[in-house]
Amino acid sequence: MNHLNILFAKKQSEILSVYFTAGYPGLEDTVEIITVLAESGVDMVEIGMPFSDPMADGPVIQQSNDKALKNGMNLRLLFRQLEDIRSQVSIPLIMMGYLNPVIQYGIGDFCKKCNELGLDGVILPDLPFEIYIEKYRAVFEKNELHKIFLVSPQTSEDRIRKIDAISNGFIYMVSSSSTTGAREKIVKEQEDYFLRLQQMNLKNPRLIGFGISNHETFQRACKYANGAIIGSAFIRALSEKGNLEENIRRFVKMIRGTSGMQP
Amino acid sequence: MKYDVNKKGFYGEFGGVFIPEMMYPNIRELQDNYLEILADPGFQEEFRNLLKDYAGRPTPLYHSARLSELHHTNIYLKREDLTHTGAHKINNTIGQILIAGRLGKTRIIAETGAGQHGVATATVCALKGIKCIVYMGQLDVERQQPNVLRMKMLGAEVIPVYSGNMTLKDATNEAIRDWINNPVDTHYIIGSVVGPHPYPDLVAKLQSVISEEMKWQLKEKTGREAPDYIIACVGGGSNAAGAYYHYLYDNHVKMIAVEASGKGIDSGESAATMVLGRPGVLHGCFSMLMQDEDGQVTEPYSISAGLDYPGVGPIHSHLFKTGRVKFDHATDDEALKAAFQLARLEGIIPALESAHALAALEKKKFRPDDVVVVNLSGRGDKDLATYIKYMDSFL
Ligand SMILES: Cc1ncc(COP(=O)(O)O)c(C=O)c1O
Numbered sequence: 001m002n003h004l005n006i007l008f009a010k011k012q013s014e015i016l017s018v019y020f021t022a023g024y025p026g027l028e029d030t031v032e033i034i035t036v037l038a039e040s041g042v043d044m045v046e047i048g049m050p051f052s053d054p055m056a057d058g059p060v061i062q063q064s065n066d067k068a069l070k071n072g073m074n075l076r077l078l079f080r081q082l083e084d085i086r087s088q089v090s091i092p093l094i095m096m097g098y099l100n101p102v103i104q105y106g107i108g109d110f111c112k113k114c115n116e117l118g119l120d121g122v123i124l125p126d127l128p129f130e131i132y133i134e135k136y137r138a139v140f141e142k143n144e145l146h147k148i149f150l151v152s153p154q155t156s157e158d159r160i161r162k163i164d165a166i167s168n169g170f171i172y173m174v175s176s177s178s179t180t181g182a183r184e185k186i187v188k189e190q191e192d193y194f195l196r197l198q199q200m201n202l203k204n205p206r207l208i209g210f211g212i213s214n215h216e217t218f219q220r221a222c223k224y225a226n227g228a229i230i231g232s233a234f235i236r237a238l239s240e241k242g243n244l245e246e247n248i249r250r251f252v253k254m255i256r257g258t259s260g261m262q263p
Numbered sequence: 264m265k266y267d268v269n270k271k272g273f274y275g276e277f278g279g280v281f282i283p284e285m286m287y288p289n290i291r292e293l294q295d296n297y298l299e300i301l302a303d304p305g306f307q308e309e310f311r312n313l314l315k316d317y318a319g320r321p322t323p324l325y326h327s328a329r330l331s332e333l334h335h336t337n338i339y340l341k342r343e344d345l346t347h348t349g350a351h352k353i354n355n356t357i358g359q360i361l362i363a364g365r366l367g368k369t370r371i372i373a374e375t376g377a378g379q380h381g382v383a384t385a386t387v388c389a390l391k392g393i394k395c396i397v398y399m400g401q402l403d404v405e406r407q408q409p410n411v412l413r414m415k416m417l418g419a420e421v422i423p424v425y426s427g428n429m430t431l432k433d434a435t436n437e438a439i440r441d442w443i444n445n446p447v448d449t450h451y452i453i454g455s456v457v458g459p460h461p462y463p464d465l466v467a468k469l470q471s472v473i474s475e476e477m478k479w480q481l482k483e484k485t486g487r488e489a490p491d492y493i494i495a496c497v498g499g500g501s502n503a504a505g506a507y508y509h510y511l512y513d514n515h516v517k518m519i520a521v522e523a524s525g526k527g528i529d530s531g532e533s534a535a536t537m538v539l540g541r542p543g544v545l546h547g548c549f550s551m552l553m554q555d556e557d558g559q560v561t562e563p564y565s566i567s568a569g570l571d572y573p574g575v576g577p578i579h580s581h582l583f584k585t586g587r588v589k590f591d592h593a594t595d596d597e598a599l600k601a602a603f604q605l606a607r608l609e610g611i612i613p614a615l616e617s618a619h620a621l622a623a624l625e626k627k628k629f630r631p632d633d634v635v636v637v638n639l640s641g642r643g644d645k646d647l648a649t650y651i652k653y654m655d656s657f658l
Pocket of ligand 1: 456640
């Protein structure tokens with residue numbers, strides 16, 4: 001069974017999802033990052049597939065993409081690294097990246113491989129849902145992969161309803177009209193948008209991402225959604241000096257608020 | 264065969280809208296309005312007047328006697344180099360600034376490589392008193408100082424881009440990121456027939472004035488509207504799309520597109536997308552793309568910064584695939600040679616980009632009664648430093 005379904009069946013709040021770029025900081029860090037995140041109590045991991053032209057990303061994730069590619073990361077290698085991942089963690093694992101490397105790998109082969117490895121979902125921000133429905137939905141569904149779509153504060157109600165209707169994992173709520181990047185605060189305007197979606201009674205759970213960076217912003221987001229997604233702030237934590245495992249554990253504690261430390 | 268874009272933004276299998284949701288409202292707004300605005304008589308009047316009185320259109324169609332003699336045929340140059348700001352790029356920016364005004368946008372962004380599109384955008388923003396921000400790779404900022412200074416003099420803010428390889432592709436990424444972060448007040452004036460639908464169609468339609476004029480000019484000079492050949496260089500493909508536009512369904516007209524092969528097709532330093540690329544997604548559309556086997560976009564090279572783009576407009580991928588347009592390429596040396604030749608034969612210094620189109624004349628045998636139009640997309644002032652560097656080798 002898809003691990004996303006298992007997760008949402010038993011937990012509806014304070015879900016913490018963490019994004020990292022595969023191949024960063026080191027080429028071979030992928031498995032360690034995922035297993036330590038799982039042990040630290042993270043509910044879901046988004047595995048970033050690096051791309052040369054990440055147009056929806058801010059500087060921090062751009063740099064992690066560049067570094068990962070320089071380190072030699074590619075999809076074939078990433079799949080090899082994930083070969084035994086399901087014997088080590090049982091939380092949902094989601095592949096996230098841009099469309100072109102996936103198209104070149106072959107969308108059918110990609111979905112099949114994800115399924116074989118026990119991965120649960122895919123986020124491709126530059127694959128709009130119209131094209132997904134027309135060309136790719138069947139192959140995603142055949143391989144039991146949830147395709148997760150983004151909505152932004154500018155997305156119309158009608159479009160949100162359509163996205164909700166075809167989604168079967170969760171709705172990725174982009175917290176403001178922006179590229180990825182950690183921000184210190186959540187402002188009133190954003191809360192109005194969070195509230196608007198909360199009141200729409202969508203069938204899918206909602207997770208808020210982009211700009212979530214610390215305990216405070218995580219808590220705020222969780223007031224209006226089933227949980228939140230952290231990317232840039234985690235990449236920054238990975239860049240810090242010292243032991244990778246300790247950096248990860250410290251970061252998760254900081255977000256959950258189970259340590260006294262502030263960012 | 265159809266060469267027009269369909270409702271979903273595709274030319275055959277190429278094109279489309281591959282964008283993150285955060286860009287969707289802006290793209291949708293443009294899709295919903297562009298055809299209506301273009302058809303509006305008020306828009307047409309303003310656009311035509313500016314093309315005439317401000318940009319200096321119609322541009323001459325010049326019968327190049329000495330070049331014709333050299334190639335034993337009849338060669339005409341479509342003189343886009345004589346427009347205000349010195350290249351065809353102004354046709355597009357005039358049109359788009361008027362559209363931006365009608366959509367109520369108060370802030371303009373653009374990407375630029377050589378700086379020609381940046382200058383053409385800064386120019387129309389000055390004309391309309393609208394705030395203008397131009398993204399330019401740091402490497403291009405260094406290579407194209409005079410154009411950076413022109414943009415500044417015109418009141419634009421030039422933002423150097425340090426991501427990726429710091430050239431045109433990265434400047435385009437950064438312009439897209441800006442648009443994502445400014446979803447309400449901003450219009451993105453893209454510089455070629457690339458990007459998500461409706462940009463390729465919009466830019467092609469704005470540039471189609473080139474072939475519209477060619478028709479009556481040829482009729483006047485040769486007695487018939489259609490030439491035997493049209494030759495144009497292709498970076499993203501906007502000057503070529505404009506030069507082909509009104510002839511696409513006239514199968515009598517043979518079309519040649521010239522890409523830049525840099526130091527040679529197999530040198531690893533080339534920008535000949537049709538030869539070296541395969542279909543892929545970049546900057547919101549599916550088209551031919553230079554990339555490695557993992558789908559990472561590779562950095563192109565050409566001596567001419569305006570042809571230095573790893574992709575190509577989706578209309579061209581379709582014209583290539585269907586065989587409607589033959590794609591050729593010219594190296595740095597071939598382009599330089601053609602530029603020096605035109606300077607000495609006709610007293611015209613072409614842009615390095617346009618020199619690639621001229622270089623194709625060498626490789627093709629024409630009949631004495633053929634009518635050949637070369638689209639001279641721009642003038643060479645901006646390339647003077649490069650020409651001076653190579654003066655001794657080519658004269
Ligand atoms: C003079 C000139 N010609 C051609 C080009 C290439 O662009 P396109 O292929 O869109 O016409 C440029 C781009 O900067 C240019 O400045």
